[in-house]
Amino acid sequence: MTTPANAIRIVVDGSRCDGHGICALVLPERISLDRWGYASLDSEPITDPKTLARARRAVHACPALALALVGPVGTAVRVRRRIDRRSRTNNPSTGAEAAS
Amino acid sequence: MSVISTSDDSVLEIESSAMAPLAEPLFGVAGSPGTRLLAGPARSLGTETLAGHDHRLGIVELDDVTPQALRDTVRASGLLGRGGAGFPMATKLDLAAASPGTPIVVVNASEGEPASRKDHTLLELRPHLILDGAHVAATAVGADEIVVYSHHANRRANAALLRALGERRDAGRANLPVRVINAPDRYVAGETSAVVSYLSGNGALPRRGAQPAAKVGIAGRPTVVNNAETFAHLALIARFGPAWFSQAGTPEAPGSTLITLAGSVAVPGLVVEIVGPVTIGHVLESMGGLDAAPRAVLLGGYGGTWITGEAAWCTPLERHHLGARGLSLGCGLLAVLDDDACGLVETARLLRWLAGQSSGQCGPCVFGLPALAELVDDIAAGTSRRADLRRLREHAASVRGRGACGHPTGAVNLVESALETFTPELAMHLRGEVCDPSGGPAPFPLPHERAVRR
Numbered sequence: 001m002t003t004p005a006n007a008i009r010i011v012v013d014g015s016r017c018d019g020h021g022i023c024a025l026v027l028p029e030r031i032s033l034d035r036w037g038y039a040s041l042d043s044e045p046i047t048d049p050k051t052l053a054r055a056r057r058a059v060h061a062c063p064a065l066a067l068a069l070v071g072p073v074g075t076a077v078r079v080r081r082r083i084d085r086r087s088r089t090n091n092p093s094t095g096a097e098a099a100s
Numbered sequence: 101m102s103v104i105s106t107s108d109d110s111v112l113e114i115e116s117s118a119m120a121p122l123a124e125p126l127f128g129v130a131g132s133p134g135t136r137l138l139a140g141p142a143r144s145l146g147t148e149t150l151a152g153h154d155h156r157l158g159i160v161e162l163d164d165v166t167p168q169a170l171r172d173t174v175r176a177s178g179l180l181g182r183g184g185a186g187f188p189m190a191t192k193l194d195l196a197a198a199s200p201g202t203p204i205v206v207v208n209a210s211e212g213e214p215a216s217r218k219d220h221t222l223l224e225l226r227p228h229l230i231l232d233g234a235h236v237a238a239t240a241v242g243a244d245e246i247v248v249y250s251h252h253a254n255r256r257a258n259a260a261l262l263r264a265l266g267e268r269r270d271a272g273r274a275n276l277p278v279r280v281i282n283a284p285d286r287y288v289a290g291e292t293s294a295v296v297s298y299l300s301g302n303g304a305l306p307r308r309g310a311q312p313a314a315k316v317g318i319a320g321r322p323t324v325v326n327n328a329e330t331f332a333h334l335a336l337i338a339r340f341g342p343a344w345f346s347q348a349g350t351p352e353a354p355g356s357t358l359i360t361l362a363g364s365v366a367v368p369g370l371v372v373e374i375v376g377p378v379t380i381g382h383v384l385e386s387m388g389g390l391d392a393a394p395r396a397v398l399l400g401g402y403g404g405t406w407i408t409g410e411a412a413w414c415t416p417l418e419r420h421h422l423g424a425r426g427l428s429l430g431c432g433l434l435a436v437l438d439d440d441a442c443g444l445v446e447t448a449r450l451l452r453w454l455a456g457q458s459s460g461q462c463g464p465c466v467f468g469l470p471a472l473a474e475l476v477d478d479i480a481a482g483t484s485r486r487a488d489l490r491r492l493r494e495h496a497a498s499v500r501g502r503g504a505c506g507h508p509t510g511a512v513n514l515v516e517s518a519l520e521t522f523t524p525e526l527a528m529h530l531r532g533e534v535c536d537p538s539g540g541p542a543p544f545p546l547p548h549e550r551a552v553r554r
Binding site for chain 2: 013017040
């Protein structure tokens, strides 16, 4: 495991994914759909700010709430809340938490 | 040559030269000298009573030990969870102790792995060891309740458990309430998050939470869920200390380990405790009654890995070493394929069962496993072509690592290792030359009677 301690990854809760497929349109470089239409993720850390912004959008777009961004173990909720605040205030995402 | 027993009940000396000194035994069954968890009376003598247990091991004094000191002892022992994942016990205890809420301790004795018997056997023969360990864990984290999660089909083990609880009550040793809960019939019901979900009043379904159970578990309380064997080790660590504990095993995975022999062995379901460095071949030879390497061995459970008998024979039966080779000791199952059986047919059978055991939550498992099972069925039936094989490999790769629990990945392990291990058979099956199924060797056990309803 050589992932940096503050790396942010996108993860899916397979038990929630219903195969809507929106995420794969929003974040095609990280998410593909398998032959049954369920999201299959590349969970390598996201470093590129633009990819991170799209990852946030994918998390928001999921109707099943199956996607999440996670930082170091146990920080999933915090990352998510920040996203909520950002999207409400229309703040352009900068990927600041990746650097913090 | 060491002293080992060749059957469940009798201890025999292996007759080598009369001059050979008796070395420390490296493994043994219940009652064999040199064993740790299984030390004490032989299996034929049944459950060890509280009086016998106290006389043999003494009483663990937990009154004047601080939880922190107890956790430090566990940390020093290096004990890893024995359920398959091998998570450090001390880390779990520290997390539970540091998390808000009163912790709860869960002894997972459900042992849903069909051929595995180690937890049943331990609960049946040494219930007080497990209960002692649960009390040690409860003291270490300040828990106020212990739950034993067992399955009703393990009748003898459950009877022994209830008798043991009665003995402790009568002896005035019931310091914490112990609840015994029946685990539902499902392969994945023993998975930690499924256990927590079930004990919180929901279905026994694996969940993928952001928080580990030791932090947020049953009804939000920190929950220490461990396999029964792990607690038994804890009971001995509390008595004899970390230095003694790590004399067995290896520095990376200290302590002894219980394994179950299954399939084409002398006594299927025999539980053997591995104390020192031994090879799989050594154990199969002395405990399984094999005189040569079998065609193949399934290691770690039905979601485990096939390896050829020759490769297995000289492989050390040790968690860390196996892990370095990409194998896993898992629940400790060592299942020997009968030389007359076809590994592909057996794989198809196990895979069909695994597919039926999905809890039905995740797409890749619900759709992926039946698709895999169908493709492997076709191979077993000799109706596949090369293109189907490619499809099977693609399918398998696309299911690996998906889903909320390890179930789909386990099924993929089984399939992929079968394709690797049974290459000659595979070539035959692809040519349409199917094995003769009439040989009828006893296949690996499946709990068909435990039909699953969602």
